[in-house]
Amino acid sequence: MILDKLAREIEAIIFAADTPVDMETLTRITGALEDSVQQALDRISGSLEEGGHAMMLRRVGSGWRIVTDPALGEVVSLLFEDRRPGKLSRASLETLAVVAYSQPCTRAEVEEIRGVGCDSALRTLLERNMIRIAGRRELPGRPLLYATTQEFLLYFGLDDLDHLPRLDEITELLQTPPEELQRPDHPEGEKASPKEDAAEDG
């Protein structure tokens, strides 16, 4: 079965959406009637199944979304298993920033700058191999010192720690007024040809 235009539109909308898409949204965006949308949904579902695809249309609450066939869950879970978790949380990023720019530094020093406890953020960063223990500060209690790792450089695409941009360089960049969004396209030739009547040095 080859999907028609309405079904293609609906499939695209559901695929791209962040959350399940309800009937009201589908009829509003496509301009089609509820009956037609329902039939298109059936066609999408049928076509995915017929082709033996791993993706399937599934009703969730009052909406629809595309999910992988649960039978393939095991393979998909392998994707996430031995991989580092993707994104750094805000807390980790802040903690990492402080360590990167004041390394080697102690937990107390990081916490002083962040103003909150950093235990778990430091632990996460250690687990993800973004920071390492780099000795002890010769202070009462001899607190541990943290520094960044090779992995950290890799993650941020730098060859060398002293390639890390200085704070003032970034500040300067960020102080540049942001550019206006889009300018009208260029005259590219004839449109803007001004008159020559002011030629005073010809």
Add this chain to the structure above:
Amino acid sequence: MILDKLAREIEAIIFAADTPVDMETLTRITGALEDSVQQALDRISGSLEEGGHAMMLRRVGSGWRIVTDPALGEVVSLLFEDRRPGKLSRASLETLAVVAYSQPCTRAEVEEIRGVGCDSALRTLLERNMIRIAGRRELPGRPLLYATTQEFLLYFGLDDLDHLPRLDEITELLQTPPEELQRPDHPEGEKASPKEDAAEDG
């Protein structure tokens, strides 16, 4: 065409991943050989197309991802009204082009080619994650180097940097010292279509 088990697994993995999935990951998780994976990718692509689906398999950088057919963009973008970043301005686009073809390069090098200050364009591109800071040039002042990101490839739907339009021509131009620069052999007039040279890049 009905997808076989390997193709189903690969489709599920790519669908579930939060970034393009590369060949190494696919062979590791499925345990299949590279050739078999490549054939399965072709089958997935063929089947989606054959069924008239709105989703398509795309290669980006070294990985594969599933995205919606750009022809349906108008409908899908209704979902995202305010949340989608705007198009790049002409200044940003030119700056990005210079960075892409001469990366890694410094701000001064970009400005030399464009003949104007590029502060705010570089800032916009950094914020949109089209370019990144990629180290420093070992010159007096150790200026920061810029390079393009994976996001750049994603945004322009490019397989990799080798697929930049007119890559050979521009690389050669960049490497030619001024005194050796010569009119190209093939006839070229100001009025000729600029795309003449790029015909093979389609």
Add this chain to the structure above:
Amino acid sequence: MSADTCRVTLELFEGPLDLLLYLIRRDELDIWDVPVAHVARQYLQYIRAARELNLDVASEYLVMAATLTSIKSRSLLPRRGEGDEDEDPRALLLRQLVLYRAFREVSGELREIENVWRDSFPGPGERGRWSRDTAPMDPGQASILDLVGALEELQADRLPPPPARFERPRMSLAECIVDIETSLKDRGPMGFRRLVGGNAGPERIIYYFLALLELAVRGRVVIRQTSPLGELTVAPSMAAAPKGAAPE
């Protein structure tokens, strides 16, 4: 050309190279063999018109004006001998034009690609990359801006403001004109070098030279040069009109 046309036009250009390419194309000139005198004349006309409107013409445009003038005059001046190892400014300009033109065209192609692929959407899993408060995950693709941004926010209310950043000096031509006129009025005729000041940088020299040309065009100063490449002597014109009068 009318004032408004010029304003609109100059704003539409992405810089002096863009303007030059426009002029070359408009007059159907050969980029590989640009008649510099002609192009320089057209170019200066644009700049002058913009300045008559008191528009602040970006310094890049003025530097290019000086370059064009220098290439033009170089062809008229006696050669300083064959051992002259200076890079040929004409070849440098040609390279700039050809390169910039190539990039301008490629940007156009990227625009077309953008128009197509901006309309292709990933699944929700990938959409995270639209979010601003997390860094992307691929090695080498994480953003240092995110890292530093986090630090900046932390420091915002704890530290004194960052050190004042270095501003690239942007002189205004109007200031240079006033300065020259004042100097001449107070101290009488003098050489260009003294007028500019002993340790002036290239930008200052260019600005003062442009200002001087402007004053000459307006008939407010007289410039003398007794030998080729000799020092310019500048004197206030006897017929100098009251300050601020139109060039006519």
